[in-house]
Amino acid sequence: DNTWGGLYPRESESREVRSLDGLWNFRLAPLEDPEKGFREEWYAQPLRKTGAVISMPVPSSYNDVTQDKALRDHIGWAWYDRTFYVPTRWQEDKQRVVLRLGSAHYNSIIYLNGVAVTSHEGGHLPIMSEITSGLVYGQENLVTVAINNTLTPETIPQGSITYHDDLTRYPPGYFTQSYNFDFTNYAGLHRPVYVYTTPRTYIEDIFVTTDISGTDGIISYDIITATTKIGPKRLNDAPGCSMKVLDKDGSHVTSAIGCQGSIMISNASLWWPYLMSEDPGYLYTLKVAVSDTEGILDVYPQKVGIRTIGWNSTTLTINNKPVYLRGCGKHEDADIRGKGVDYPLIVKDFSLLKWLGANSFRTSHYPYAEEIMDMADQEGIMVVDECPAIGLSGFGETLMNKHISVMEELVHRDRNRPSVIMWSVGNEPRSDQAAAKDYFRLVVAATRAADATRPVTKVVAATKAEDSSRPVTCVLNRPKYKEYAGSSLDIILVNRYYSWYSDTGHLEIIKLQTVTEFTEWHELHNKPVMISEYGAGSMPGLHTDPAFTWSEEYQAELMLQNFEAFDELRKKGYFIGEMIWNFADFATPQEYNRPGACMKGLFTRARQPKLAGHLMRVHYWSLAQKI
Ligand code: GCB
Numbered sequence: 001d002n003t004w005g006g007l008y009p010r011e012s013e014s015r016e017v018r019s020l021d022g023l024w025n026f027r028l029a030p031l032e033d034p035e036k037g038f039r040e041e042w043y044a045q046p047l048r049k050t051g052a053v054i055s056m057p058v059p060s061s062y063n064d065v066t067q068d069k070a071l072r073d074h075i076g077w078a079w080y081d082r083t084f085y086v087p088t089r090w091q092e093d094k095q096r097v098v099l100r101l102g103s104a105h106y107n108s109i110i111y112l113n114g115v116a117v118t119s120h121e122g123g124h125l126p127i128m129s130e131i132t133s134g135l136v137y138g139q140e141n142l143v144t145v146a147i148n149n150t151l152t153p154e155t156i157p158q159g160s161i162t163y164h165d166d167l168t169r170y171p172p173g174y175f176t177q178s179y180n181f182d183f184t185n186y187a188g189l190h191r192p193v194y195v196y197t198t199p200r201t202y203i204e205d206i207f208v209t210t211d212i213s214g215t216d217g218i219i220s221y222d223i224i225t226a227t228t229k230i231g232p233k234r235l236n237d238a239p240g241c242s243m244k245v246l247d248k249d250g251s252h253v254t255s256a257i258g259c260q261g262s263i264m265i266s267n268a269s270l271w272w273p274y275l276m277s278e279d280p281g282y283l284y285t286l287k288v289a290v291s292d293t294e295g296i297l298d299v300y301p302q303k304v305g306i307r308t309i310g311w312n313s314t315t316l317t318i319n320n321k322p323v324y325l326r327g328c329g330k331h332e333d334a335d336i337r338g339k340g341v342d343y344p345l346i347v348k349d350f351s352l353l354k355w356l357g358a359n360s361f362r363t364s365h366y367p368y369a370e371e372i373m374d375m376a377d378q379e380g381i382m383v384v385d386e387c388p389a390i391g392l393s394g395f396g397e398t399l400m401n402k403h404i405s406v407m408e409e410l411v412h413r414d415r416n417r418p419s420v421i422m423w424s425v426g427n428e429p430r431s432d433q434a435a436a437k438d439y440f441r442l443v444v445a446a447t448r449a450a451d452a453t454r455p456v457t458k459v460v461a462a463t464k465a466e467d468s469s470r471p472v473t474c475v476l477n478r479p480k481y482k483e484y485a486g487s488s489l490d491i492i493l494v495n496r497y498y499s500w501y502s503d504t505g506h507l508e509i510i511k512l513q514t515v516t517e518f519t520e521w522h523e524l525h526n527k528p529v530m531i532s533e534y535g536a537g538s539m540p541g542l543h544t545d546p547a548f549t550w551s552e553e554y555q556a557e558l559m560l561q562n563f564e565a566f567d568e569l570r571k572k573g574y575f576i577g578e579m580i581w582n583f584a585d586f587a588t589p590q591e592y593n594r595p596g597a598c599m600k601g602l603f604t605r606a607r608q609p610k611l612a613g614h615l616m617r618v619h620y621w622s623l624a625q626k627i
Pocket residue numbers: 181182365427428477495533581598600
């Protein structure tokens with residue numbers, strides 16, 4: 001039952017937003033009886049009445065918050081619940097009420113007062129359900145979420161479950177979960193949960209695109225209004241839209257009338273990436289209102305950054321200026337909270353990105369929280385917005401349809417964001433399999449169609465690439481001559497670990513191999529190319545000279561060799577950026593080749609710089625001055 005998660009809950013003259021974050025009650029389903037909670041209807045009563053519960057913070061991953069190994073390693077259903085009140089005034093004022101979860105990893109079923117109100121597949125995108133008629137007003141309400149983190153070849157991302165039935169080696173019923181990726185599959189209610197109101201006739205959706213004409217900015221908009229089917233509606237006429245444009249300081253710039261149209265802003269302040277202007281990340285606010293003959297019904301504040309994106313076979317431009325991406329692959333990852341949204345961490349990470357002189361990151365390998373994306377918009381940090389398709393293999397139709405619907409949900413969530421400059425349909429698929437060709441052609445076409453610069457409805461039809469406002473990419477990691485996805489893409493992104501996963505210890509080969517390979521990728525597809533991952537693991541505090549694998553020196557010298565290759569490639573005119581792997585060390589499953597974490601961070605997991613962090617700071621700031 002996947003649908004779009006709706007506009008982000010924001011307060012306005014007509015909307016109230018209440019947070020349901022805090023400590024929820026929590027209980028795991030037993031491994032040996034995973035369906036127990038459904039059979040015993042745990043959702044029909046407070047969880048604490050069904051058995052022992054613990055307190056679980058929301059937002060947070062559940063894995064690392066206690067001393068319990070079974071909780072950390074749990075595979076299967078987990079149950080959350082809490083109670084909350086809504087005022088009777090919401091009913092008297094005929095408000096429409098919506099429950100919204102920023103995400104729930106991976107499959108989830110949401111109940112209100114014992115009744116299932118919605119379900120969702122996929123762990124990184126918002127979920128909403130109108131709950132107007134299911135609430136008891138002025139009394140206690142119960143919200144329950146059942147959530148399952150099992151990954152299979154049919155989920156995105158993929159994983160697989162192995163049952164070990166050799167009873168001489170494993171206990172009865174023993175199974176293990178493996179993954180097509182290297183990061184910890186943290187699970188839980190990772191993002192804020194809200195209950196919010198709108199009037200019964202409300203702004204359902206807003207789509208903005210922007211353009212530039214001389215010194216003027218143009219905001220084209222499409223407002224979709226709706227009326228809830230529940231209860232009497234106050235609607236004396238077809239709703240009409242109007243809007244005010246406010247500048248960064250909240251001062252009135254101009255106004256417009258109509259649900260579709262465009263607004264001209266003379267001498268507009270453009271949205272520029274960090275270090276490309278004195279005031280990067282400039283955002284206007286479009287205060288959208290819908291009214292009937294009796295007056296204003298609903299108001300929603302929509303941020304807008306005025307900028308253009310362009311690309312051809314060699315270059316990516318913002319506001320008609322070529323840009324070179326200086327960035328990092330990242331993860332939503334920290335100790336204790338795992339992938340839980342954490343405001344101190346968000347502010348710290350953006351502060352570190354700016355300290356580095358970086359202008360971009362990739363949401364490797366799944367859509368990040370909207371709270372993070374808001375910061376990117378506001379700070380002028382460009383984002384390669386990636387969906388959760390990592391390491392995909394087996395390109396069947398069911399998987400493809402799921403992949404397309406994830407891309408549509410992602411594009412729908414993020415299409416108004418100026419920071420999003422590229423969609424990534426995946427990371428390192430097994431695109432050496434011939435079936436990848438049609439598969440990616442169709443996924444890319446659907447992505448382009450979802451981002452068409454014309455009124456968008458929920459029905460997505462294939463359209464031409466010329467209609468899209470952002471390039472589509474996928475991170476390729478297959479031998480270039482047996483690779484079937486690249487031909488469908490606008491920009492070629494490749495992860496490459498010379499002198500780490502191949503020729504380990506031989507730093508001297510990096511420059512030659514990197515220049516050769518990326519030149520060939522460009523020649524093969526005649527498209528801009530970028531390195532989306534390179535790097536080496538380092539143990540903070542381990543020093544060796546001459547450099548030796550895992551030392552801070554080895555990581556730094558590997559970077560220096562790569563920088564020389566990138567200099568050379570830049571001179572050729574089609575190399576549009578570099579993103580190191582990774583911004584910070586991050587958690588990985590238990591294994592013998594990594595010490596509990598991927599150690600390729602510029603920063604430790606606690607966000608302190610390694611030698612590599614200091615080196616990158618010098619490199620990115622000097623690049624920012626040069627190009
Ligand atoms: C990759 C993956 C990334 C891994 C990295 C590594 O190519 O895209 O998710 O963490 O390599 O360190 O192996």
